Amino acid sequence: MGPVSNAGARFRQRKISVKQTLQVIKQSDIPDFDLEDQQRELQHIETGVEKGEEEEHHLQQVINASAAKFKGANVKQVYIPTPDASRIWKEADKYYYQKFSEPSEYIKFSAVVEDTSGCQYNMDERDDEFLQQFNKNLTKENQCTEDEFEIICERFDKIIDEKQPFLTMDPQQILSFDEIKKISLDPNSIKYLRPNEILAKKLNIPKFKTLYDADSSSGRDPRPIDQLIEKFGASIYEHWKNRRIERNGKPVFPTLKFEDPSQKDDSNPYTCFRRREFRQARKTRRTDTQSIHKLKVLYTDLKRAENLLLLVGERELKKQNLFEVNYETLKLRKEFKQLKRDANIKIDDELLYDKPKKKRPPIGYIPPPPVHKNEEKSKSNNKGSLPSNNKTSKTKIKAELSSSGSNKKSTSMELSNSNAQTNNNNNINKNNENNISNKLPQAVIQPYVKLPPAKIPDIELTTVNTVLKDKLEGIKKAVSDKLIKRKLQDEGWINFTDDPYNPYFDMSLNDNNLIEEKSHIPYSSIASSMFEVENSREINFSHIFNNNRHYSNNDSEIVKINFFTGQVVKNDRHTYLPEFYDAVGDEIPNTKFGRTKSELYEEFNEKNRFNVSEALFKVRKRHGRGGRIWMDRKRTADDDLFEEYLNYSDSEDSDNDVRVDGISTSNQILGKGTFDHEEKLFDDGENIMDVDKDDDVSESSPVKPKVVENSKKRRNAYDCNMDAKKRLKSRFMFDSDLPISNPLDPSKLNQIGKQTQAVRFGCMLLSKAYDNMHQIRQKQILHHQQKLQQQQHQQREQQLREQKERERQAVLARQNLNNRSNLKDKGFENGNKMDKLSSSLTASASTPKNSKTPKEKKAKKESDSKKPKINKKGLPKEKNKNSMNDISGSPSVKLKIENSVNGNKPATISNPKVDKENKI
């Protein structure tokens, strides 16, 4: 390489980017590599060692040796010589003897050296000499130990540091022993104590040792300082004072030299650990006040922390006491047992064991007042279910229900319930007393423990939250008290506004005003109270239509239906189900009240008329495990918005599904199943009660056994813990907070709970659905009747014609008579077929009453008798039924159209054509 190119290469070589990737090559892989050339290029490399030192002989030796080594030279290892550090101090064992045990976890430690080294005064040889002289003439008892000597000297030092920080100015001014003694013995001064001593003093316990205190070297614990100063103070003071004056007032033992602001020149190498001065931030009044505020806050915080620690200490003392007492008890019991054995006394061993401890309620816990059944009922009716700890059993609630509802029920029921009612009445008085006694502490007790006023800083501890909460509590309590009171006054009267099945607004759908914007539908209590709906199943309507008994009454307007059971109540419903809403709206004069319910709601409708859609849900009731009643609901039409809303909680849906699947028939089978969490919530909930009541009725009425069987698949869609809680919460939130309520919002009317309202609303929707269904049915039946009449008419005409012909031809052709009678038979056959077809299509047992053909009756009977059999077969068949329900339960608007087509047809189409259709 020429010198020029070499220089060029070197020039390029100078710069290197740290981001540039460099090939990594082994030397052996590049044999042509010119090592010598590279070596020549090696430059001096900066070391980071101070320049002057870099040239030091030994360092250069080592650097050069290693450099040579990297170049392949074989050099001896060289070291930089250092002063000797290899000698072992033989006496070490005398001074290091405390053994250390390694914890398994990494050590966490924050104590400082001063905490772990006991008394800060360490006596030296001179002190030792003095002490030995001093102790010479004293008995062992009276001698001053080294520990004690140090404690006294430490106290002296501390007092001087406190009182005479500038003693070095004039050492002779040092406090006299009497002054020091006075300060030292001042019982209020804790300045000179170690932290553990202060704690001991504040807790009024003897001085104790901490983990950081070593065992006393003299083998006996030092006596209290007050005693020591009385006893040895004077003579030790003289010794100590002399040494201190000798040191020009400085502490006896040398300390590090810190900066002395009075001295200008701070070049003294012994001065160390100066503070770092920082430029002061500009001082303003604002920063001053801020700092003062900060300091105040800090002070109160620290005070509080101190207080807390003291309380902890007190607690630990109490615990210690407890243990001691327990130990004593144990010992006494042991003796007692021995005595008992010796004397052969046979008494109960009760005294030998601790009674099982009662679970102590947490601090601030307020025991709930024992809620009486009646009160509970009223609460749940008027305010919705409160979270109650009471676990009243199912039967109790039933009893309650029957008793409270007895007034409305038939006399036969009244008899059975009168006992319960009187019981309740008797209990009410007692209960009120209880309530009063329970309420008093409730108002007084506050959830936090009050500290002694001397120890809390003047800072308000209440927050806006607690104030609001208190207020809310008060309001709630007042309301519930009022309600209870009212309930008592209303005893024996029917609370009309509370009637859960009587909605006060029109459910009928005005055909002219079809709901176009379905997204508004959720604006109803059902939508706003977040009900969970079980998706997979829907209400079983088949039994309604299978049971022809409903139609035994010619007047279809009068038929009433229990919407949960599908049971038809008919005219006599008011005798035992007075609260059931008359879905079709017939006026049943009720003599007990001035006006009929229908009158009332008509009046209401006049004022508040608005349109409601058709049934959005199919609702189904069934028995669940443990005698629970389930309410199932399914949407009838697709609507995305609604779907989203309904599928709100998937997890709970599936939960419900599981429960539904295995259910086959009735209460007894599944009575054992336990769902405790639900029980709590719904034992006092009105849904179950209302539904229960309903169910009870259906069970108790012997006339309709089938209905009971059919209701087995019903479940309560409102049985949902989370929703119940949510509803409860939101209820309280909104009920109390919303000043303006929508006058049209049904849930705001009459202070009826959303739950109640929802149940009613659901019923209404259902009733509407049924209503439509019923009308369709009626129309279909009418249509059939018309058809039949037409057929009969036709037949009759035919017969008449035939007769005429026969009469006309009787004489002429007697041989043809057989053929003509065959024709007549055919006509009858056609009629039968048509009937069968219609009945299977609608999947109902409904047949017109006025169809009196014997064959029809027979067919009807067959279908009736078949029905229970199918049911008993269980699930697979049920699916069929459901699919049929799907048909029957599909949006009634569609059906209507079909209906109207069907209904219009017979008028226009000629008879032979109808026959044909039916045959097909």
Place this chain on the structure above:
Amino acid sequence: MTSDTENLDILDSTALIPPKRTTEPLFTASSIVPGSKVFVLKDDNYRLSEILAFQVRRGKPSYYVHYVEFNKRLDEWTLEENIDFHRPLVLPKAQSPKKDTKKQKKKTPASSVPSSRSQLSSTPVESDRQMSVKTEDKMDEDDNDNGDNDDEMDLDNLNVQGLVKEGEELSREDEIKKLRTSGSMTQNNVNALAKIRNFTNIIIGNHEVEPWYFSPYPIEYTDEGSLFICDFSLQYFGSKKQFERFRSKCTLKHPPGNEIYRDEKVSFFEIDGRNQRTWCRNLCLLSKLFLDHKTLYYDVDPFLFYCMTRRDELGHHLVGYFSKEKESADGYNVACILTLPQYQRHGYGKLLIQFSYMLSEREGKNGSPEKPLSDLGLLSYRAYWAETIAALLIETKPAEISVEEISQKTSMTTTDILHTLQTMNMLRYYKGQHIICITDQVAQAHDKLKKKKKHQLDPKKLIWKPPVFTASQLRFGW
């Protein structure tokens, strides 16, 4: 130190090689004043030495001498009889008042440095080196300002960060000003008193150790024969009785902080200078005995101390430590680092360095030790850097790698890496490109080291999160 070199100017260029003895004594003891240089017998050789102090010890006149070109730790008291009166005495140059002026600063490097270097002719590379030193000196003056590109580095001018260049010595005031905000190192302008070792013997644990340098323990203790230092609390006592009393009361058995690392051999404790003022001051006083450039001018608040200990049945014995600024403006990950002399040459230094890089890795930062390094510090760091880079390159076998990638993997700064590559002779120029060449020597050294199976720290055993400090916590005024 500058005075040394200045004085050397007067001497002949051959001054370090003792001149021939004259038959007649050239001077008397009375003419020796502090600062003058004489030849003193040291290990059978006469070496040029500077007399720093005179004292009558045990009835005999003694001189405290600093051997020129030896580290200060070898300074010692020597008897009059060791002084060679037959070789010339060099009297100290009168302290020129213009020393601090700017002119002086510029003049010094040009004149004194090459001359002093030229006297070192013991190694074959000398001439090459000197050449490059000269160029370096020139470059220092040329591209001092524009030499700091972001990722471009001039291989000839790899300035060691934080190191004060010759001719740019700070005045004492500047130095202290710099210290106020950060750092624990100062080197120049020390009081004459501080040049003399003030303790002859310390007893720590069961070791008797000779101190190396001055340390500002209370001046009263310097009269005592030995200084007793408690192995755990590092409290110091001149009196044995006091030490005994203290030991009977002391219950500390490990550094007073949280253990953040533990393996079968060593543990590490993290100690905050603000929380453990006494202990950390004691530690600094102790370490000052062995660290020349350490300063105790300011207090320990802004530092965290990472202490390595060895366990036995008595407790955790301090083996070494490094301090670290809570917030380093210069990106240092170590301020001072020391293995106590009684534990030196056992590989503990490397563990300390490894641990400091482990912490940097956990912090996600690169780091470098605060400069200046001591001679021993430099050697330890160089060894660690070389081993780490060699291990990385040989064990992961990358086809190519950038310096930055190495930096990411090792938490070392790029400057340190380039320095190391150069010292290892691994950074080569081949076919118009820079390459990293794994030389046979490096590979051999790596194999050898692997066979030795030295103790290595396990990063998994480090239970540590980088401590976070608020602004007010970092303000160190009281």
